Amino acid sequence: MAKIETLDANLFYGDFHALKNISMQMEENTVTALIGPSGCGKSTYLRLFNRMNDLIDSTRITGQILVDGEDIYRKNINVDELRIKVGMVFQKPNPFPKSIFENVAYGLRVNGEKNKSYIEDKVVQSLKQSALWNEVSDKLTKSAFELSGGQQQRLCIARALAISPSVILMDEPASALDPLSTAKIEELIHELKKEYTIVIVTHNMQQASRVSDYTAFFYLGELVEYGQTVEIFTKPKLKHTENYITGRFG
Amino acid sequence: MISEKRTKIEKSKKRSEQIAFGIFRAMSILVVGILFFILGFIVVKGISVISWDFITKMPEDGMTKGGIYPAIIGTFCLIGGSILFSFPIGVMSGIYINEYATNGKLVRFIRLMTNNLAGIPSIVFGLFGMSLFVNTLGFGDSIIAGSLTLGLMTLPVVIRTTEEALKSVDNSFRHGSYALGASKLQTIRRVTLPIAYPNIITGLILSIGRVSGETAPILFTVAAYFLPKLPHSIFDQVMALPYHLYVLATSGTNIEESRPMAYGTALVLIMIVLILNLLANALRRYFSKKVKMN
Amino acid sequence: MPKPFYKKLFEKIIEGILALSGSITSLAVLLIVIFLFKEGLGLFNRSPISEGYVLAVNKSNPISKIDANLVKQIFDQEITNWEKVGGKKDSIILFHLDDINSIYTEAQIGENLENLPTCISNVVDSIGGIVAFVPKSYIKSDFKGKVIEPVNITPKEFLLGKEWYPTAEPSAQMGILPILLGTLWVSLGAILLSLPLGLAVAIYMAEIANARVRNIFKPIIELLAGIPSVIYGFFGLVVIVPLIQTVFNLPVGETALAGSIILAIMALPTIITIAEDSLRTTPRSMKEASLALGASRWQTIYRIVIPYSISGITAAAILGIGRAIGETMAVLMVTGNAAVMPHSFLEPVRTIPATIAAELGESPKDGLHYQALFILGSILFIMTLIINLTVEYISSRNKLGKR
Numbered sequence: 001m002a003k004i005e006t007l008d009a010n011l012f013y014g015d016f017h018a019l020k021n022i023s024m025q026m027e028e029n030t031v032t033a034l035i036g037p038s039g040c041g042k043s044t045y046l047r048l049f050n051r052m053n054d055l056i057d058s059t060r061i062t063g064q065i066l067v068d069g070e071d072i073y074r075k076n077i078n079v080d081e082l083r084i085k086v087g088m089v090f091q092k093p094n095p096f097p098k099s100i101f102e103n104v105a106y107g108l109r110v111n112g113e114k115n116k117s118y119i120e121d122k123v124v125q126s127l128k129q130s131a132l133w134n135e136v137s138d139k140l141t142k143s144a145f146e147l148s149g150g151q152q153q154r155l156c157i158a159r160a161l162a163i164s165p166s167v168i169l170m171d172e173p174a175s176a177l178d179p180l181s182t183a184k185i186e187e188l189i190h191e192l193k194k195e196y197t198i199v200i201v202t203h204n205m206q207q208a209s210r211v212s213d214y215t216a217f218f219y220l221g222e223l224v225e226y227g228q229t230v231e232i233f234t235k236p237k238l239k240h241t242e243n244y245i246t247g248r249f250g
Numbered sequence: 251m252i253s254e255k256r257t258k259i260e261k262s263k264k265r266s267e268q269i270a271f272g273i274f275r276a277m278s279i280l281v282v283g284i285l286f287f288i289l290g291f292i293v294v295k296g297i298s299v300i301s302w303d304f305i306t307k308m309p310e311d312g313m314t315k316g317g318i319y320p321a322i323i324g325t326f327c328l329i330g331g332s333i334l335f336s337f338p339i340g341v342m343s344g345i346y347i348n349e350y351a352t353n354g355k356l357v358r359f360i361r362l363m364t365n366n367l368a369g370i371p372s373i374v375f376g377l378f379g380m381s382l383f384v385n386t387l388g389f390g391d392s393i394i395a396g397s398l399t400l401g402l403m404t405l406p407v408v409i410r411t412t413e414e415a416l417k418s419v420d421n422s423f424r425h426g427s428y429a430l431g432a433s434k435l436q437t438i439r440r441v442t443l444p445i446a447y448p449n450i451i452t453g454l455i456l457s458i459g460r461v462s463g464e465t466a467p468i469l470f471t472v473a474a475y476f477l478p479k480l481p482h483s484i485f486d487q488v489m490a491l492p493y494h495l496y497v498l499a500t501s502g503t504n505i506e507e508s509r510p511m512a513y514g515t516a517l518v519l520i521m522i523v524l525i526l527n528l529l530a531n532a533l534r535r536y537f538s539k540k541v542k543m544n
Numbered sequence: 545m546p547k548p549f550y551k552k553l554f555e556k557i558i559e560g561i562l563a564l565s566g567s568i569t570s571l572a573v574l575l576i577v578i579f580l581f582k583e584g585l586g587l588f589n590r591s592p593i594s595e596g597y598v599l600a601v602n603k604s605n606p607i608s609k610i611d612a613n614l615v616k617q618i619f620d621q622e623i624t625n626w627e628k629v630g631g632k633k634d635s636i637i638l639f640h641l642d643d644i645n646s647i648y649t650e651a652q653i654g655e656n657l658e659n660l661p662t663c664i665s666n667v668v669d670s671i672g673g674i675v676a677f678v679p680k681s682y683i684k685s686d687f688k689g690k691v692i693e694p695v696n697i698t699p700k701e702f703l704l705g706k707e708w709y710p711t712a713e714p715s716a717q718m719g720i721l722p723i724l725l726g727t728l729w730v731s732l733g734a735i736l737l738s739l740p741l742g743l744a745v746a747i748y749m750a751e752i753a754n755a756r757v758r759n760i761f762k763p764i765i766e767l768l769a770g771i772p773s774v775i776y777g778f779f780g781l782v783v784i785v786p787l788i789q790t791v792f793n794l795p796v797g798e799t800a801l802a803g804s805i806i807l808a809i810m811a812l813p814t815i816i817t818i819a820e821d822s823l824r825t826t827p828r829s830m831k832e833a834s835l836a837l838g839a840s841r842w843q844t845i846y847r848i849v850i851p852y853s854i855s856g857i858t859a860a861a862i863l864g865i866g867r868a869i870g871e872t873m874a875v876l877m878v879t880g881n882a883a884v885m886p887h888s889f890l891e892p893v894r895t896i897p898a899t900i901a902a903e904l905g906e907s908p909k910d911g912l913h914y915q916a917l918f919i920l921g922s923i924l925f926i927m928t929l930i931i932n933l934t935v936e937y938i939s940s941r942n943k944l945g946k947r
């Protein structure tokens with residue numbers, strides 16, 4: 001069974017048809033990259049999986065999204081619970097105005113975890129997993145804003161990991177970072193793949209080819225081509241895709 | 251985490267959210283309810299009092315009968331007088347702050363002073379107006395003294411409105427005009443102000459609403475307790491609607507008997523404010539539609 | 545070509561005029577300060593003894609100064625022995641000008657009161673414990689008693705005095721403490737009522753309600769702000785005052801509570817608008833991050849949104865208090881205006897603005913009372929200035945912090 005399955009999904013922002021008849025499957029413990037020109041619906045599609053689009057008035061969604069075989073848009077699903085299972089890292093680092101520790105503990109606290117030592121263990125573990133522990137172990141009570149941009153983004157990843165999701169969505173997680181921090185994040189993605197299913201939006205072709213197992217190319221709200229990354233980048237089936245990945249594209 | 255525990259937590263999250271949101275919604279409805287109750291109360295009690303005679307006749311029988319004509323006229327005199335002072339100066343001031351002043355510190359200082367002026371209680375304006383206009387300048391209790399006091403009080407509103415309106419004009423318009431060789435003043439007059447003026451007008455109308463209802467500043471500068479004739483010059487005293495309502499409600503010759511007159515006066519006053527509000531909203535909508543069509 | 549020169553000159557002149565208008569608010573604030581203090585400050589160079597009168601005592605009396613409060617207690621016969629005010633052990637005998645008729649006949653005083661100064665002099669000389677309250681003009685150079693030196697009103701007495709009888713004789717009582725406290729009581733009561741309500745509405749409008757509901761509520765709140773205060777006062781007088789009277793079974797319904805309720809309603813628009821604006825400054829990304837971690841909307845609101853905008857909420861509360869402190873008409877109409885130290889919310893109180901509004905009309909220009917009211921106005925001005933500057937400080941620090 002696929003980890004995430006999309007069946008004929010459509011999304012409208014008011015009258016605007018932003019996603020058109022998308023169907024695809026993502027396997028467990030793989031990294032899938034979503035690529036395509038700006039405005040083609042990558043973020044919109046990604047945000048379907050944790051129902052972030054619900055927050056925008058006047059969106060309308062048809063079709064089905066299954067996570068672990070469960071339709072996440074069915075009537076009485078608990079959205080908060082879905083979002084614990086499907087974590088998300090955003091384009092710009094967006095830590096809370098709290099201490100480093102509290103940022104990571106936040107997800108546990110809002111989900112009713114009261115056991116202090118469990119929270120502490122989990123925070124340390126997540127910071128280690130996100131390769132941030134060595135840099136922050138002596139300043140956990142400091143404000144998260146004191147970290148550099150790259151560190152903040154890894155903090156946001158740690159924050160997402162702390163509530164033990166099985167899927168992690170990343171929306172251009174390195175686009176606001178310097179090359180060094182970007183490399184660290186990519187390395188991290190490699191590590192995380194072992195335990196998590198990752199979907200990542202990126203506009204950086206090299207990044208997509210470096211980190212992902214599968215690549216999906218979107219254009220004007222449509223899924224144009226989807227397959228193994230090696231295939232897509234070496235012998236794309238469609239001319240359109242080739243133009244895009246080789247940079248011959250408006 | 252064990253799934254049963256999770257379900258329980260999710261339930262309690264849901265429940266506290268429902269309770270919190272329920273409370274917020276109820277409180278919001280309460281606030282709106284309060285407004286409608288106040289308006290409704292005054293309308294129901296006042297509507298039967300209002301008649302053509304009520305708004306065109308002098309008060310009679312110790313203000314228990316007759317109309318409130320002089321108070322209406324007085325209020326309009328004060329509105330006119332105060333906007334004659336506050337509009338030009340306020341708009342010019344707003345233009346200066348937004349278009350000319352380049353020194354950041356100066357602008358900040360002017361804003362600070364404008365905010366301070368806006369925060370001064372109306373009764374302090376009354377004291378000031380009495381001291382400066384009535385006594386020192388020797389205007390006595392008069393339309394001019396009251397108008398200047400009210401005008402001064404509304405200045406911050408006019409200035410801020412103008413500033414906001416000018417700020418919302420995109421810089422590309424200005425640059426376009428400069429590029430054609432227009433001077434700064436020409437640009438302001440022919441480009442910036444015409445674009446900004448719908449918003450300015452809307453703000454000005456709302457400030458008129460404020461003038462028409464203020465009592466404290468006119469207590470000692472113009473308002474007459476009982477003066478059943480119309481003013482002949484700007485140095486005359488007048489009656490004014492808000493003060494008249496105060497008098498009818500608390501210190502008339504016969505408070506019980508003048509109650510209906512008080513309800514009527516309150517309704518007229520509310521009508522003025524309401525109409526100005528609706529007008530401002532309608533204008534806002536009209537202008538924004540026009541902009542969209544362009 | 546002369547034309548460009550004129551054009552330039554014209555532009556310069558216009559710019560000058562605009563700059564002048566730009567300074568109007570600063571000028572206005574300055575003028576207000578000058579005129580308030582100019583009218584009021586004379587107060588502290590004056591004695592509280594009624595204008596044109598003096599207090600005189602027997603020559604043998606060691607007392608040479610009595611302050612306003614003691615004068616009042618003496619003439620109210622709360623103090624009856626000179627010992628209490630630091631003199632000899634002798635009972636105090638009060639003497640008003642009218643009392644002269646019971647001592648001397650009309651003939652003795654003279655048809656045109658020509659002998660009155662001598663009569664007064666004799667009376668003061670003959671009674672050891674006397675204190676006479678008489679017009680200054682009747683004290684001649686051969687006066688055999690001793691005129692008590694006037695003690696000026698001190699700022700301390702003014703601020704901390706508990707009695708406000710500005711027209712009392714022989715000595716005005718200018719203690720504004722009850723009025724200060726009354727103002728604070730009513731305003732604090734108002735903010736306690738309106739802050740939770742206002743915040744709730746702000747949160748509802750900023751975070752919970754959908755666009756349609758918001759578009760209905762917004763103009764209604766604006767309208768609430770536009771209603772004149774005298775209307776609120778009138779509404780309070782005819783609806784809330786009687787309601788309080790029956791509910792609490794009071795002799796009068798005009799109470800601090802009535803004032804607080806009306807002020808709470810009036811402060812709502814200020815609080816709602818400012819709090820809502822500041823709640824809206826919370827970055828969307830931060831709210832999304834919280835929701836993406838499985839937090840409910842409510843958890844996101846109270847754990848992220850409210851802490852993030854707390855300074856704006858504080859500013860809203862402070863400005864709400866400012867609005868309440870300065871409000872005049874509504875309070876004047878519903879609080880009963882008794883200048884007594886407030887003890888409970890179910891008793892009448894009097895605020896600074898209400899005092900000015902109610903009394904300025906009856907106080908003769910440049911008299912003691914008149915000056916005292918201007919000092920009250922100055923105090924009110926300073927209070928609101930402090931409030932404004934505080935808010936200004938909070939919001940400027942906030943802008944810096946969030947950059």
Ligand SMILES: Nc1ncnc2c1ncn2[C@@H]1O[C@H](COP(=O)(O)OP(=O)(O)O)[C@@H](O)[C@H]1O
Nearest residue numbers: 013016018037038039040041042043044045056
């Ligand atoms: N909240 C919204 N309301 C209306 N249209 C939106 C909204 N968000 C995105 N869109 C539109 O949907 C399309 C896809 O957006 P997005 O998914 O953000 O693109 P991408 O992430 O691929 O750059 C764009 O054309 C964008 O303008």
Ligand SMILES: [Mg+2]
Nearest residue numbers: 042043044171
């Ligand atoms: Mg995007």
